[in-house]
Amino acid sequence: MGTVINVLTVLAGCSIGILMRKKIPDPLKNLMLQGVGLVTILLGIQMGLKTENILIPLAGLVIGGIIGYILMIERKLNEFAGYISRKFSSNNQSDSFIQGFITSSLIFCVGPMTILGSINDGMYGDYHLLAVKSMLDGFTAIALTATFGLGVFFSIGTIIIVQGGITVFALYLGRFLTDQVISETTAVGGIMIIGIGLLILKICRMEISNFLPALIITPLIVLLAGLWV
Structure with a gap:
């Protein structure tokens, strides 16, 4: 139920963003995007502080990053987004489409509300946290779609x-x-979220998608460490 609500709010936000896109001047689009970037970094810091042992997210990110690099996750996601872009947008909008798809996918799916909300929804049928996330994602979708266009859809x-x-x-x-x-998986997600914020603000360029395996490796590290102890 929570995922259905989330899909509907993002769809609504994207629709509003598309309608507003041509009416919003570029300086205002940049300002909106910078606001999203700053809040994204703050959210990432809050998430990162959830760790109880910094070595666990460090190991998760390093091992996960190596796996992601070998699997070329960033490259394949870009190719996939590029393929969709060629089907649904003009050539001169391809880069914007790809950036919109990758950025929004990471923001909407790598975060504490995604992890905890989905777990609560699955284990207890409690979708309230996902409902709150849905509202936040809807507003974020407006800003991202107004800037990047159809890729966010x-x-x-x-x-x-x-x-x-x-x-x-x-x-x-x-x-x-x-x-x-x-908590450790949330911390890893938080560190990745900080990277996304830095990308949005154009402070640095990094292949965040290659770290995605860390979200699987980190829980395994915690479980194996528990067995070792």
């Missing part, structure tokens, strides 16, 4: 796959998700 597919997948996982395997697993 296609992040809805990412929400369905990632958020829906976590919900189904929690429904059947939630008993394995200890408090430490959730």
Whole structure:
């Protein structure tokens, strides 16, 4: 239920953003995007501080980054977004489409509300946290779509796959998700969110998508460490 609400609010936000896009001057679009970037960094810092042992997210990011680099996740996502762009937008909008798809997909799907909200929805049928996330994502979608265009629309597919997948996982395997697993995974997601914020603000260029395996590696590290102890 929570994922359905999220999809509807992002769809509404994207629709508003598209309607407003041509009416908003570029300086105002940049200002809106900078606001999203700053809040994204703040959210990432709050998430990163959830860690109880900094070595765990460090190991998760390093190992996950190596796996992501070998699998060329960033490159494949860019190619996929480029393929969609060629189908639905003009050539001169391709870069904007790709950036919109990647940025919005990461913002909407790598965060504490995504992880905790989906777990609560799957394990307990409680979708209230996802409902709050949905409202925030809706407003963010307005700013991102007004800046990047149609690419943000296609992040809805990412929400369905990632958020829906976590919900189904929690429904059947939630008993394995200890408090430490959730907190350390949230911290890794937070560090990635900081990177997304830096990308939005154009402070640096990094291949954030290559770190995505860290969201799987980190829980495994926590579980293995628990068995070792």
